[in-house]
Amino acid sequence: MxxxxxxxxxxxxxxxxxxxxxxxxxxxxxMPQAPAAGSLGAVFTLTDDRGQPITEKALSGHPSLVYFGYTHCPDVCPTTLYDMAGWLKTLEPEADRLRAYFFSVDPERDTPEIMHSYSGNFTDRITGITGDPSEMQKAIKGWRIYAKKVPTPDGGYTMDHTASVLLVDAGGNLRGTIAYQENTDVALRKIRNLLQQE
CATH class of the missing domain: 1.20.5 (Single alpha-helices involved in coiled-coils or other helix-helix interfaces)
Known part of the structure; x- marks a missing residue:
């Protein structure tokens, strides 16, 4: 040549x-990126999966795992909730003071009853949260979550959203995230670190 x-x-x-x-x-x-650690959050009034009012105060006073997803999610959300249930089980009894929340990015379809049934398929330790879409937007924006409705050819829609689990300390501050399908040992280490920050 x-x-x-x-x-x-x-x-x-x-x-x-x-x-x-x-x-x-x-x-x-x-790609939807996880928010950076720091002081995030928002004032909101939503509804938990038992039909009771819930506000941002639920994220204070104890460490929390916070996840934003939706029940029509085909893969990422069920996988993540399954992982969360596993972490909570593995970390017993030290995780007894840890709360876990599943915020719906699709509150138009996700009623409290649907959220309760869906979360219950994985564990009774995860509280589903839904409510008025405008109130949910406050939480989504306050935690810098990416969530976008994506139309489908059949006239329906799916949701594109941040897939990370937020690690929130007892003061309501974001301390870090667990990536989608992160190594289990790494995820557990992050949660243990969160529990030690109380």
Whole structure:
């Protein structure tokens, strides 16, 4: 192969690598990212899965696992709730003072009854939270959660949303996150660290 052809081939290969990298980076930027640790939250009045009023005060006084998802979710949400149930079980009895909340990013469809039935499939330790969509938006925005309705070809919709579990301390502050399908040992270590921050 001549030097000219070799140079041309290398140029094309380099262009392909740079192009692939740019596409990958753009895709990464579009992925729902977990919020950064710090003082987040919002004032809200919603409804728990037993039909009782619940406010932001529920996230104070004890450490909490907080997850935003929805019951029509095909894979990420059931997987995450299954993981949460497993963490709570594994960490007994030290996790007895830990609360777990499942906020619906689809309150239009997720009634308290549906949330209760859905969460109950995994554990009775996770409290489902739904309510007026405008109130839920306060919680979503306050915790910097990404949630977007995505139309489907059949006329329905699905929800694109942040997939991380938030680690909230007894003061109501975000201390970190657990990524979707994070290694179990790493997740448990993060929760133990949260429990030690009381």
């Amino acid at each position: 001549s030097n000219r052809r070799r140079f041309a081939a290398m140029t094309v290969a380099l262009a392909l690598i740079v192009g692939a990298g740019a596409i990958g980076y753009a895709t990464f930027l579009r």
